[in-house]
Amino acid sequence: MKRNKTDWFSDARFGMFIHWGIYAIPGLGEWYMSFDRVSVKDYEKYFREFNPKDFNPRQWAQLAKEAGMKYMVLTAKHHDGFCLFDSQYTDYKSTNTKAGKDFIKEYVEAVREAGLKVGIYYSLLDWHHPDYPKYNDMFHPMRENEAYKEDKYDWDNYLKYMHGQVEELCSNYGKLDLLWFDFSYGEIKGEKWKATELLKMVRKLQPEVLINDRFEGGGSSNSSIMEGKPSTISGDFTSPEQCMPTEELRNKNGERVVWELCTTINDTWGYTPSDKNYKSAEFLIRKLVECVSKSGNMILNVGPDSQGRIPKEQEKVLKQVGDWLRNNGDSIYGCEGAQLPRPEWGRYTKKGNILYAHIMEAPIGPIPITGVTKEQIKNIRMLWDGSEARDASKALGPRKHPEIKFITFGDNGNFTYQLPDEADTVLKIELEADLQ
Numbered sequence: 001m002k003r004n005k006t007d008w009f010s011d012a013r014f015g016m017f018i019h020w021g022i023y024a025i026p027g028l029g030e031w032y033m034s035f036d037r038v039s040v041k042d043y044e045k046y047f048r049e050f051n052p053k054d055f056n057p058r059q060w061a062q063l064a065k066e067a068g069m070k071y072m073v074l075t076a077k078h079h080d081g082f083c084l085f086d087s088q089y090t091d092y093k094s095t096n097t098k099a100g101k102d103f104i105k106e107y108v109e110a111v112r113e114a115g116l117k118v119g120i121y122y123s124l125l126d127w128h129h130p131d132y133p134k135y136n137d138m139f140h141p142m143r144e145n146e147a148y149k150e151d152k153y154d155w156d157n158y159l160k161y162m163h164g165q166v167e168e169l170c171s172n173y174g175k176l177d178l179l180w181f182d183f184s185y186g187e188i189k190g191e192k193w194k195a196t197e198l199l200k201m202v203r204k205l206q207p208e209v210l211i212n213d214r215f216e217g218g219g220s221s222n223s224s225i226m227e228g229k230p231s232t233i234s235g236d237f238t239s240p241e242q243c244m245p246t247e248e249l250r251n252k253n254g255e256r257v258v259w260e261l262c263t264t265i266n267d268t269w270g271y272t273p274s275d276k277n278y279k280s281a282e283f284l285i286r287k288l289v290e291c292v293s294k295s296g297n298m299i300l301n302v303g304p305d306s307q308g309r310i311p312k313e314q315e316k317v318l319k320q321v322g323d324w325l326r327n328n329g330d331s332i333y334g335c336e337g338a339q340l341p342r343p344e345w346g347r348y349t350k351k352g353n354i355l356y357a358h359i360m361e362a363p364i365g366p367i368p369i370t371g372v373t374k375e376q377i378k379n380i381r382m383l384w385d386g387s388e389a390r391d392a393s394k395a396l397g398p399r400k401h402p403e404i405k406f407i408t409f410g411d412n413g414n415f416t417y418q419l420p421d422e423a424d425t426v427l428k429i430e431l432e433a434d435l436q
Helices: 007-012 040-049 057-066 103-111 155-171 195-205 282-292 312-331
Strands: 016-017 070-079 117-123 178-182 262-263 299-300 346-351 354-359 368-371 376-382 403-410 425-429
Touching: 007 040, 007 117, 016 117, 040 354, 057 070, 057 103, 057 312, 070 103, 070 178, 103 117, 103 282, 155 312, 195 346, 282 346, 299 312, 312 354, 312 425, 346 368, 354 376, 376 403
Parallel strands: 016 070, 016 299, 070 117, 117 178, 262 299
Antiparallel strands: 346 354, 354 425, 368 403, 376 425
């Protein structure tokens, strides 16, 4: 069967997002410059200070592997305009900091060495560039600042700058697997970016690269992908942000859409030491399963500090997720939604004629394998060790439902037992044939 270029992405299912830049120094997130209305002059002090002595992208890549992630995306430039790469179009870049490094170059090499897919994030916005709109913009730090009311700017000059930097990223770092652009808003979208021209150049330089959908909108709006009539600038997948789709995403023609939920490990993207609201490993495992049960991906963000260190709390959670994936990854990688009603105890994922039952809440008594008949089931095994699941179909309650297969985690099919894995106990159900 001929594979589509998005197949590796849908097989991978789980990735690492890294938001990192000079905004790690104030430690108030990547939107700090905008939220606190910080001028370019005042913000540049962080550029002069930036010298991450513990930057080690091989450690980042190793952590991603330990977490069970298959691809990585790093912010080459965020909205503040600071570049982690050696761009000929600006002096506001990492090679001009005290560190004197092209961080993107080292990152790309490390990710490839680790056998992971390479992704780069690039913001279409740039609050540092003199020709980016200020006073009347929705997000610029100097919006509503009367000193900038009569400010003039050359939008075409900015687009030349932005297109040039994208060309550098596509030309200077070898094969890229994913380009994550961010974002469009208000009237600044689509051809305002000269998006057709830009993406034509990207496709020529990186014909296999996957591109998200944000030339047409932000994380809260739909692109033409969802209309079933993707445009030349719609990208290859849609990217809901911090909000789980309620069901599998399909376009208006009923066709399945490739999608990726981007979300944070706490509440913020960039390093924010005061944000201790960390999601638990159990919660993240269940949300990853939910994404796959709806035929989608999850990219989970970490925010390294100003020295390049991923916080220990984030590292701990990622490794716990990785421990679960080492035993249960077959139910995630290469899987999709089963097109079955959601069972009361959890969710289903599937791969061919293998149905994976993700049991997250034990019912009273034995566990019913709903949505499929007994005749469709060939065998049921515990995924983590291959042992056969105990049949409970002859227990007292199940006798009233002879068409349903019941299993139990103990000796007596009438009893209620604790789940072997409280986060998600996975059963591997071999069916006589693939579900249609």
